[in-house]
Amino acid sequence: MVYAFYDFEGVDFAGKTTLAMLLADSIGGEYIHCPMVELTDKQKELINSMSLDDRFNFYINENSRVSKHVETTRSFRPVVVDGYIFRTVATHSVYMDKELSVPDGIILPDKIIYLHAEDEELKRRIEMNKTTKFTSVYDKIGLYKKTHDEYQRLFSDLPNVLSIDSTDTVVQTTFNVIKHELGV
Numbered sequence: 001m002v003y004a005f006y007d008f009e010g011v012d013f014a015g016k017t018t019l020a021m022l023l024a025d026s027i028g029g030e031y032i033h034c035p036m037v038e039l040t041d042k043q044k045e046l047i048n049s050m051s052l053d054d055r056f057n058f059y060i061n062e063n064s065r066v067s068k069h070v071e072t073t074r075s076f077r078p079v080v081v082d083g084y085i086f087r088t089v090a091t092h093s094v095y096m097d098k099e100l101s102v103p104d105g106i107i108l109p110d111k112i113i114y115l116h117a118e119d120e121e122l123k124r125r126i127e128m129n130k131t132t133k134f135t136s137v138y139d140k141i142g143l144y145k146k147t148h149d150e151y152q153r154l155f156s157d158l159p160n161v162l163s164i165d166s167t168d169t170v171v172q173t174t175f176n177v178i179k180h181e182l183g184v
Contacts, residue, residue: 009110029078035062090150
């Protein structure tokens, strides 16, 4: 038997991690964050100092690792991934100012849950987060708008995308909508 593979996509502070963890727990699935390794601040600094091509390739390699893990794991139980290949492609399309695409050989999810929020709500969430090191919330929001457009481009031909605006909802309400839409 092959179990379901769910992918939570969206920009930072849209609610991906919280909701992906809730879903994995609710369905007895495995939660996987991409990249699979927890990066230290020094590692993040090193990755951010790479050329855009090298950084993109680093994240593509991490997505390939996740893809292989998903392939094995979904033989035993459902899998819920937080920030998979579409995040890598959408964000790097913005950073590199060119349309990138999902490479061949990556296992695609059965269902993509795309979370987004209005700019003012994202600003509020960013400002509330004490660990955020963005130099300017407003610069980050500009990137979010462009990234949202890239997600729309990537999802335009995919029938399995559940798009949810998390602006004015509480976590449990959003989670209930997701569970209902997924039939779990």
